[in-house]
Amino acid sequence: MRLSELSERSGVSLATIKYYLREGLLPPGRRITATQAEYDESHLRRLRLVRAMIHVGRVPVATVREVLRHVDDDSLGLTMRLGAATWALPQPPEPDADDPAVARAREEVDRLLEELGWETAREIGDLSPVYRSLMASLATLYRLGFSLSAAELAPYARRMEQLAVLDMDRLDAMGTGTEQVEAAVAAAVLYDPMLLSLRRLAQEVESARRYGIV
Amino acid sequence: MRLSELSERSGVSLATIKYYLREGLLPPGRRITATQAEYDESHLRRLRLVRAMIHVGRVPVATVREVLRHVDDDSLGLTMRLGAATWALPQPPEPDADDPAVARAREEVDRLLEELGWETAREIGDLSPVYRSLMASLATLYRLGFSLSAAELAPYARRMEQLAVLDMDRLDAMGTGTEQVEAAVAAAVLYDPMLLSLRRLAQEVESARRYGIV
Structure with a gap:
């Protein structure tokens, strides 16, 4: 897909995508003419991950770059690759x-x-x-x-x-090593607030069960 | 106990305790002379809760005051009192x-x-x-x-x-309504980071089990 389609499908503005490309947070597309490049599903996935880290995790750009370096390092075993990627988070x-x-x-x-x-x-x-x-x-x-x-x-x-x-069953069901590690990093950033909300909700429900609602 | 002992047992400085007293975050002690007041275990508990909210939860002083108003409102049923206290948190x-x-x-x-x-x-x-x-x-x-x-x-x-x-079993085992609500608020602020650390640790352990350590 072209840059414009990548922007449309991800909901990320062209200016932001270009910024991520310049900062090395998104790998360059496959060049097809002097002015155009072709992007694929892996770019879309990476773009979503970068947004999750920056907008939800409030992870600084330099840290995002470091996390991605580990995500892409297939010389490491999976435990270390998963670990190194999330350990690089704040x-x-x-x-x-x-x-x-x-x-x-x-x-x-x-x-x-x-x-x-x-x-x-x-x-x-x-x-x-x-x-x-x-x-x-x-x-x-x-x-x-x-x-x-x-x-x-x-x-x-x-x-x-x-x-x-x-969590690991879900990761196992995923494709390549990189996809697994990407999914684990996204989950580390995105699932925590949800888990804590579920915890509070469960406490309310249990309290209502024991003591009534009012 | 005197103010100095309250400070010693809680590890909170005299200046900070006096500030909390002025801000109404800690109820006044029982006056015994014109210049001295007597404090008890309920002051110690309240002081710990206030510190947990301010230093760990980074809750603003005005919000702490609002939370404590609900903690102390025994006209509400326990579900609402527990709810209202934690709902007042950010x-x-x-x-x-x-x-x-x-x-x-x-x-x-x-x-x-x-x-x-x-x-x-x-x-x-x-x-x-x-x-x-x-x-x-x-x-x-x-x-x-x-x-x-x-x-x-x-x-x-x-x-x-x-x-x-x-959580509710532990609360049920506690004394009066106010103690229960205090413990619930403290847990809401203090247990979240621990639960998230346990989650990450469990993921590491499960990953090491499946893919080895390196």
Whole structure:
């Protein structure tokens, strides 16, 4: 398809597409004349991903470029490629190792991973910002005087594990490696707000079930 | 306890506590002399909640005051009190009714609620910003060219329902109405980042299980 059709199908303006091309967020089309290039479905997919990251995830352009570099790096295994792409997204700051709340959080997280049989999460541990960001959220809770143990976290983690199986089943049903990684990055940015809304809605429903509506 | 002990036990500076008192975010202590007042456990709990909202939830002071007004309003039933307190927290903007993506999102959300038997969520519907914010997140997804149906959302909603039962069991085990509502508001602010970290961690673990670590 031509640039104009790409713009129409994606709903992204010509000016924005040209900006993404200049910034290297969208690979160039196949040149067919001196002034025209041909684009395909992979450009449309990439364009949607870039928009999701910039407009919903509020990811800076330089970070988008870095994420896409990992998405396209087929020298990596799929776990690392999925990981590297989402790890490049904005992350919370490093927890302070001298803080007693951080020490307690690390203990509870390690106990949780052992209880769940998530040994791989500890192996990936130092490579992945996810382990650290779980620790940081928990440390914040402790610092504010709230308490939450590994045993209390476990049922939440179990439900997330069941959803991860569904997530990966959907990815497995997709085409090539790049399409899978693109879909995973889009889901990382787009699904979180939905999951949190579903959580609140479920709480309302359960509360109404127990205590009535008014 | 005296103000100094309240400061020590909460880890909140005297200046900040005095600011919260002036702003009406913390009820005054019981006056024992012309210059001294006595504080109790309810002040400590309230102080922790206020800090969680301001420092983690980045909730503006005026909104904190509004949330606390609902927390303390025991003329409301518990569902409404829980709802009103969390509904006063910052919410996404209203979806645009003329947008076809919003119309499609409304259709899918309504189909989802029917499938789940969450009729109460539709009854609360117009009162609650949660229903609208689910619609808004879904509409964003559609607008960006991604597709997600009620049937695909249902397993996510089911897991959130199981967690809501756990959440409400924990609330039920707590003391008075005000303590319950305080705990629910704190959880609304503090648990979201943790749940999202657990989700990512579960995805890493499942990916490593299927494709190996490297």
